[in-house]
Structures are given as structure tokens and as C-alpha cells.
Amino acid sequence: IGDPKADHNCWERPEDTDKARRVYTVKAPNAASDVAGETAAALAAASMAFQSSDPVAHCWKMPYMQDELLWGAAWLRRDTNSDSYLSYMHNNAQTLGADENINKFGWDNKHAGLDVLVSEKFLQGSEYTLQSCKSWAGSFMCTLITVSSSPHIEFIPGGLMYRPGGSNLQHATSILFLLLVYANYLDRSPSPKKKKKILDRSSQAFDCRSIRVGSTSLREKAKKQVDYILGDNPMSLSYMVGYSNYHPQKIHRRRSSLPSIKNHPHMIGCKDGAVYFNSLDPNPNVLVGAIVGGPGEDDTYDNNRVDFRKSEPTTYINAPFVGGISIFCCKPLKIYRKGLGLKKNQQPIAFVRNRSFGGV
Numbered sequence: 101i102g103d104p105k106a107d108h109n110c111w112e113r114p115e116d117t118d119k120a121r122r123v124y125t126v127k128a129p130n131a132a133s134d135v136a137g138e139t140a141a142a143l144a145a146a147s148m149a150f151q152s153s154d155p156v157a158h159c160w161k162m163p164y165m166q167d168e169l170l171w172g173a174a175w176l177r178r179d180t181n182s183d184s185y186l187s188y189m190h191n192n193a194q195t196l197g198a199d200e201n202i203n204k205f206g207w208d209n210k211h212a213g214l215d216v217l218v219s220e221k222f223l224q225g226s227e228y229t230l231q232s233c234k235s236w237a238g239s240f241m242c243t244l245i246t247v248s249s250s251p252h253i254e255f256i257p258g259g260l261m262y263r264p265g266g267s268n269l270q271h272a273t274s275i276l277f278l279l280l281v282y283a284n285y286l287d288r289s290p291s292p293k294k295k296k297k298i299l300d301r302s303s304q305a306f307d308c309r310s311i312r313v314g315s316t317s318l319r320e321k322a323k324k325q326v327d328y329i330l331g332d333n334p335m336s337l338s339y340m341v342g343y344s345n346y347h348p349q350k351i352h353r354r355r356s357s358l359p360s361i362k363n364h365p366h367m368i369g370c371k372d373g374a375v376y377f378n379s380l381d382p383n384p385n386v387l388v389g390a391i392v393g394g395p396g397e398d399d400t401y402d403n404n405r406v407d408f409r410k411s412e413p414t415t416y417i418n419a420p421f422v423g424g425i426s427i428f429c430c431k432p433l434k435i436y437r438k439g440l441g442l443k444k445n446q447q448p449i450a451f452v453r454n455r456s457f458g459g460v
Contacts, residue, residue, distance in 0.1 A: 111373030113358050119370075137168025141210075144175035170196050171210040174217050189218065190229045199236050203243045203253040204263065205274045207416045212240045212275075216282050223289035223304060241282060242308035244275065244321055258334045258399040259324055266409030269339060269394035270417045272325050277420035279322040280427045283315035326425060329391065334399040341413065342388035349382035350405040351392055352412035356383040357405060377405065391417045 106119055126132040170189060177185035193199070198211055205212035215237035222234040243252045244261070253275075256262045261272045286304040305314040331338040331346070338347045351357075357376050358368060363384075368376075383405075390413035395401045405411055 110370035111354055111358070111377045112368050112370055113355060113361070113373075115361060116367045116369065133166070134168045137166075137170075137172035140172035141168070141175040144172070144179040147179050166196055167198075167210040167214065170198055170214050174214055178217070186229070189233075193230075193232065198233065203240070204271065205240075205278055206270055212237070212278060215240060216278050216285070219282070220285045220289075223285050225289075237282060238306040238308075241279070241306065241313065241318065244279065245308045245311060245313055245317070256395070256397050256399055258328060258395075260328045260333070260395070260399070261325060262397055264397075267393035267412065267414060267417065269329065269391055270414065272329065272394070273391070273417050273419075273421040273424065276322040276325040277424045279318045280424050283318040283322075284427070286315040286318075322424060323428070326421075326428065329394075329421065333395070335395070335401060337401060339392055339394055339401070341390045341392070342386055348392050348401070348403055348411060349386075350380075350403050350411065351383060351387060351390065352405050352408040353383070353387055353390070356385045356387045356390075359384055379405075387413065389418070391421055393417070 103119075103122060110117075110119070124132075126135055170193065173185045173188050176182070177189065189198075198214060200211050215233045218230050219234035219237040222228060222230050245252065254262045260268075261275055262268055263271045289304045305312050307313070329339050330343055336346060338344045341347050341349075341351060354373065357379070358364075358373055359376070392413050393408070393410045396410065401410055403411070
């Protein structure tokens, strides 16, 4: 793991790192419930994914707190079907802030994701004790419907979801993923008037004050975010590296900006990489598929390696984006074309013009 301050103080290749790498452990009296809860949730999800190859795989039960505590319990309930986790969520949801609607879902706040995840069982007609989570999930979705009179998340002029601070695309990709997951839950759930669970696009919907919202509206909102990221924006710029010729070429990534071991076999010390960090040349190693932090609130992007808030790619930006586009690309498109108004040969992801980055 190491010391983040010392690590960020160097611009060097991982092969050249010679700093001490301190190891941390999670045990009393050093509280790290967020780490424990996130780990439990990840292990539970992995257990479900690999269950066919390891049917006895299961996860550790750990103490958690706040959103990570509930997040871990929700995934353990989903994996083990144990009533103890269901009871825990029911008894502690409000105490641990599950009803906090702050228009956010990401690595540091799981409440919206928790509400969406848990609401599936209620929508399917089971686990009625978690009705409150379904209501909270609907309230979160309403913050994304700007035509309603509900308080809503901010959008910049080009149509991208926006929150002040760095790496804004982490919010857009995480929320677009939640939109698509919740839309799928609505589609797979029976209408209150129907006894059988069937696939019906209009089977479930919810009210955002005076506006009735269904799965089609949620998918349209998510699709606009995907299209913006891939180039349908005021700059016609793809924020995914390597997608079209018009994409960020000076990203804030040491391994991408420094020469490879093959081309530069000699060690590059901690401060020796500064010349590459400050270079005006494009990065020599193209990190294909990486999504950078994104534009500012005025839809502009300067292609500046130094501005890490805009130019740094992260796993917590890419991961939910991959989940989102996999729904568009891998599900039977017939279901989505009708709801999104797509023509027969039109793809659900926007066409991005091929352009060079010019002198930017």
C-alpha cells in the first residue's frame, strides 16, 4: 500500500520504485470499518460470480459501520440468503443513514447503490420489510429527472451530470450504471395489478411529484451520459482514451507518460520523471480504454497532464462505465431499441467523429 504522500511526490515507473511499502492491517483498536465493509461486499459479489466453479465459496462476516456496513450486509444477504443480514438491514437502515439522499454514488458513499440493490427484492414481490429502500431509491432517481419539481442533481450545458470537485466522470459513470440497473429491475418486476412476473416495459414506474417515470426514461438519461463521454459533447471529444482519434493524449498517468523499460532501460528516479511530467508532447504509451476525469462545468477540457482533476483516469470511473455499456451492448437490443426510439441500423452508443487532436 505504502505512503500516499510519498508516492504522489514521485513521477516514476513502478519498476523503478525503491521506496518503503508499509503494510496496514485491519484489527482492533485500529478501526477500518469502511475497508472491512467494502471487502465483504466485494467478496460476496465475487462468490456469486464464481459460484458455478466453487459452490461452497462464501465470505467472511465482519463488523462494519455506516454505508459500508449496510453495503456489505446487502451483498452478503444476496449471496447467502441469510435472514440475519436482512434483519440487520431492516433494524439499522435509518440509523446508519440509508435514507440520506445526497445525489451521489461512488467509492466513498454507497447509500444510493444500497437502496437500488435492495429494492429489487421488494419490486419482485418479496422482502416487504425493505419497502423504505425502494422509496429511497425512487427519491434518488427523481433527483436525475430535471423536468420534475423535485430537487435534482446539477447538469452542465452539454448535458453531463456534474458535481464540484475533481474527477467528475466518476459521478456520471456510477450514476448512469445505477440508472440502468434500476431500469432493469423495473422491467423484470410485475405490475401491482398482475400476479405473474413477466417482462413488461411498463410493469413498474414511480412518481417524481407530478411526473410519472419508467424504465425508458431512465435508459434515455443513461444513454445521454454514455454518448457525452464517448464524444457527443460540445468539444466532440471522446473522454475514453483511444476511442476515435480525438481523445486526451496527455493523461495524468505515470506509466503512460514515461518511456517504457524497452525504450529506456535505465532507472528513472523519483524526481527524474519531472521532465516527462512537464512535457508538452503526447504520452508515448496510449492507455487504450481509460476514461479521464472529464470536463469542467463549462464543458471544456484542456488536455493538460498537470491538471489531474480532469486528466487522471481511475478504476472507479471505468468500472461502472463498463457495467453500463455492457447492458447496452450485450442485452438483446430489441428490448432497448423500442424504448430509446432507435432506428433499425442505429447503434445505442453515439457515433464519434474521427479527428486529430490538433495542437491542443
